[in-house]
Amino acid sequence: MTDSFSTRDVFEVNGKRYHYASLAKLGQRFDLKRLPYSMKILLENLLRHEDGVNVTAKEIEAVANWDAKKEPDTEISFMPARVVLQDFTGVPCVVDLAAMRDAVVKLGGDATQINPLAPAELVIDHSVQVDAFGSRAALETNVEIEFERNQERYSFLRWGQKAFDNFKVVPPRTGIVHQVNLEHLARVVFTNEKNGENWAYPDTVFGTDSHTTMINGLGVLGWGVGGIEAEAAMLGQPSSMLIPQVVGFKLTGKLGEGITATDLVLTVTQMLRKLGVVGKFVEFFGDGLKHLPLADRATIANMAPEYGATCGIFPVDQEALNYLRLSGRDEAQIKLVEAYAKAQGLWHDDTTPHADFTTTLELNLAEVKPSLAGPKRPQDRVLLGDVRKSFHDALGGLTANRKPLATTVERFANEGGATAVGHDESACAEGPHVELNGEKFRLRDGAVVIAAITSCTNTSNPAVMLAAGLLAKKAAARGLKSKPWVKPSLGPGSLVVTDYLKKTGLLEELEKVGFYLVGYGCTTCIGNSGPLPVEISKGIADGDLAVASVLSGNRNFEGRVHPEVKMNYLASPPLVVAYALAGSLDINLETDPLGIGSDGKPVYLKDIWPSNQEISDTIAGAINPAMFTKNYADVFKGDSRWNQIASPDGALFKWDDSTYIKNPPYFDGMSKEAGRIEDIHGARVLGLFGDSITTDHISPAGSIKKDSPAGRFLIEHGVAPKDFNSYGSRRGNDDVMVRGTFANIRIKNLMLDGVEGGYTLHVPSSEQLAIYDAAMKYKAEKTPLVVLAGKEYGTGSSRDWAAKGTLLLGVKAVIAESFERIHRSNLVGMGVLPCQFQDGQNAQSLGLTGKETFDITGLNGGESKEAKVVATAADGSKKEFTVKVLLLTPKEREFFRHGGILQYVLRQLAAKKAA
Known part of the structure; x- marks a missing residue:
């Protein structure tokens, strides 16, 4: 660890000495009191990880001198303390790690090089379906069906529990990942031993679900990322990001009679969406915090993906400590949180100075009305x-x-x-x-x-x-x-x-x-x-x-x-x-x-x-720390059903013929050296879409139709329709998932007149086909593909299969009016080029029908911030326009040059082993 600014210090609590990177010491050289809470956490992260390579003194100075009004243009590296996963996104993560073990061995490395370095905790919460309802037998019936449907997936996760260090699984029938994270997994302040020294630092987290932001309600900085970015973090790779702008949201007053936290969060979501906070941090402050229980704060933080922000964070204050105590946290941990927050200037009370914000919104809680x-x-x-x-x-x-x-x-x-x-x-x-x-x-x-x-x-x-x-x-x-x-x-x-x-x-x-x-x-x-x-x-x-x-x-x-x-x-x-x-x-x-x-x-x-009083009185008599202590005492153990599931042993997974778990093709034929970022020539449009195409449109998580490409594939492999399960449960099998890409029953491809569902036009033959079938036809013809879209492309869950499926269909680039943050990052991480129309332009204004062929040139090996696009119609007429190339940082360009984050990490590890 490099310490250019001499910020190492020690504090004592619970009779123990802890080393930490002191913001107070750095504050002797920079005015840090004006920094928002979230920026202080980023700054501490840089101080602690400074090594002169991934994190430099220049990056630390850039955050310390943060200009609230400045457009983001400076790249920094961020390393979360831990990673949290749910099973829909977690299974493909573990599949990728298992595949990387196979691949690194082929490249001359060692299988055990692929191991989470940051703690990773997976909560199985997405697999239970409401098959039975309306009786007390419903719970047991649904759990029984869940285990029967997901036997192969759960066996694979039990293998992962044994095969990987630093990886734990919270079994089914326990809770929802974000609630378990809030009630039990979150530390608020992390401790770790480095070179014989005890270190304390903020609990920060990446999650493979966009609602990871719920933990922001407890003062923990974290947000949702794609599975591939989470895997990179687990493998010790810092995440590259631009220093964000921070929107301050001032809360005053108190919620009125009959008003719920849901009414409040829907109001906040509408206000922030209207403002536009994509890619920004949102930080809540003001006297209204005194009247917001921690659960209400977590409700607001949870919805950050819906209002479009990277995070929606609250500070650590007395209410945070009250919640830690209520939820059965160890008293020594609570004292550590308080002592550390106060030592670092992260503690919030009436004396906390107002921070600078990029812009500020204000809401009087008394004005919130019942809403849906x-x-x-x-x-x-x-x-x-x-x-x-x-x-x-x-x-x-x-x-x-x-x-x-x-x-x-x-x-x-x-x-x-x-x-x-x-x-x-x-x-x-x-x-x-x-x-x-x-x-x-x-x-x-x-x-x-x-x-x-x-x-x-x-x-x-x-x-x-x-x-x-x-x-x-x-x-x-x-x-x-x-x-x-x-x-x-x-x-x-x-x-x-x-x-x-x-x-x-x-x-x-x-x-x-x-x-x-x-x-x-x-x-x-x-x-x-x-x-x-x-x-x-x-x-x-x-x-x-x-x-x-x-x-x-x-x-x-x-x-x-x-x-x-x-x-x-x-x-x-x-x-x-x-x-x-x-x-x-x-x-x-x-x-x-x-x-x-x-x-x-x-x-x-x-x-x-x-009435509010009835609710308050009921809460007071209903909840105590013993409930949390009892229910989380053996949270990783699971019930008899979980423990009876057989699973293989060994460092390398023994792949078999499963429609749930399959070795993905991302590393097939991978060389030891990275290639170049090439221009795209002769591409056809796979889909022309409007605004607000969500990751659920691109890669649905729900039911699989019998007559869909995925349904036909499963039937051909002996799976009866009653056993299809869902797309979400089959994310460990690329054959199913690529066939389900763009398969949402409500998606509308504007190349077709009013048709709903995953269909497109195969332009050379004028055939209307399922998108998968058309993509395979184009692949056989060696034709690259592009996708055209409107505003907010990729809104919704941090669904890495929305990027993986796009890649496997043969799509080389997506050109949209705007992207949601996580999906753009996922496309980069999978080697699909995200491009943005110039302001005021879109497919309609440019007269594009989707029937043209496209050339995207001038990429200059990924270094160019703009590219030239030529769309050639069947009659030979051409439309030329420029697009923004959204490879935003040098690290992203490096990932893209390697074909994606995972390929980059593999080559780094193989090179390290060879050295």
Whole structure:
């Protein structure tokens, strides 16, 4: 370790001496008091890793002299203290590491060179699906199906547990990765022994899920990265980044009566999306922090990907210590956190000086109103009273081409039974009669067929979870329950949630209105909502109905929650219960009754909404540190099902003929030396897309259709459709995943007129083909491919398969109006060139149809910041324009020259072994 600024120092706590890189000492030469909290953490990271090569004194000076208003142009290296993974993204990470072991041996290295150097912890939380619901048997049924479906994947992860050092797995049925991270894995201050000295430093983290930012609520700097970038970090490679701008978000006042943290975060998301914070840090400050419990802060931090920021961080203060104590952390660790934060000037209280920010937003918490977001983007906030209008506005677009169907003023009338109530006039189409579990009804547009309390965003927050339970209790007392067409589910983020719901008696109350425990995992939010009852699916299809889901999640992109559900609204857990009781979006919950009570009188939302005092009193009597200590005592051990799974031994994985786990082709024929970045000639367009194409559009995580290329592949390999599982679960097999790339059922390729789904035009033959089939045809013709897109390309999850699949289809470059941060980085990491149209230009303004051939020249080995594009039409006419080359740092250009991050790391390790 180099120490150009003489910042090494020592402090003592718990009778132990700790070495640290002192910001106070550096502050004798630079004005660090004006730096935001997050910038101080970056600065400490540079001081501690200074080596004159990856981190230099010049980089340290650049951060110490940070100019809040300056456009980012200085590259620094960042090395997180640890890496956290979930199983959908974690399995392909471990597959890549296993493949790298094989490859490094072929290059003359040693298999054990491929080993996590930074601690890596994987939480299995994405694999449980809501197959069973509506009974107390649902949990065990879903867990049993989960283990049966995922036996091969879990066996592989158990091999990884044994084969790799510094790698731990939190088994299924434990919780959601971000909640487990918050409640147990986060250290806030890390300690480590180096050369016989105990060192203390901030806990920082990379996660292979974009909602890793949830941990920012506890003062831990971390964000989501692609699996390939996480693998590089695990292997000791610093991450290259530009010094960010930091947006300050000032919170004042206090949330009003009946307002939830979900209402707050949807408001914050809308404000920050409107401002534009992609690639920026967001830091929360102000007197309002005093009135925000840690769980509310974590809820806001969780949604950073939805507002587009790299992170959304809160400082370490007394509330952070209170949470560490509540969640059963060791008292010595809590004292270490306080002592270190105060020694470093990272502690926040009333005396903390105001930092400089690039720009500042302000929100008075008292002005937040009840809200949802939908029908397809998290930033599209809708006031509770406007949801009915929002639904009707969306309905018009969804049903424009539908054959005329009958309309009625009847609201989901039960044949011979009670009639749900609401607005008397509606243009909603009525579907066929349906009979389910002895009840008869008619489905209509706007029917809420899925109501899910799910996702790390809200299940980590006791206030909203207990509010849902209290609302359910009052509803049950009035004789209300979920409508028969609704599929209600309760998917807590940790075992602690179940404990406090049981302790308060509210788990039973949720069951009374239909919300039974279905599993511990992401479930509906990741698209694991499971099948709808056959009768409901048939009713939707027969009526060509536009039905809805309401979920307490963070993602509501089209096609994500369920393929048969066209509208999805994010809401707080108590509102999820309310919409399950109402059964429809065609209602104004502020003015219309939810239903008719057992006394024959209408029941309104205001009648059963719990008061802030009720919620506060319930929390006070419900939660204690012992709950956390008990549930996390043996968190890595797992139950009997987990421990009975057989797994192979050995440093090298024994690949077999599996449709789940396969040695990927990234390193096939890899040479010891890197190549050059070449210009692209004669490329065809694989897809021409509009704005807001998400990583879920590019690489869906949900169900696999029988007649899709991936479905056909699985059937050819003896897998029955009932055993398809999901795309997310099969991310360890490139044959499945490349066939699933651009296979979202809602994606629209503008080369085709109004066609939905993963199709394109094979231009030379004028054939409409599945995108995979067209790509393979182009590959046989030795034709490189490009993708054209609009704004916010790659929004959403940090899904590395969105980049891997793009590469394996033969795409050499993506030209978009703008990229989401993580996806751009993933494309670079896989050797796909991200290019950006000049401001004000796009495919439409340039008159591009997607039928041209493309030449992208002037790359100058990756050194050029702009490239020339010539699009040649069939008649020989040409359109010429320039694009920005988004290889943003020297390190990224180096990665790209090697063909990607993993190839770069492999060559470095092989060279080190040879030396």
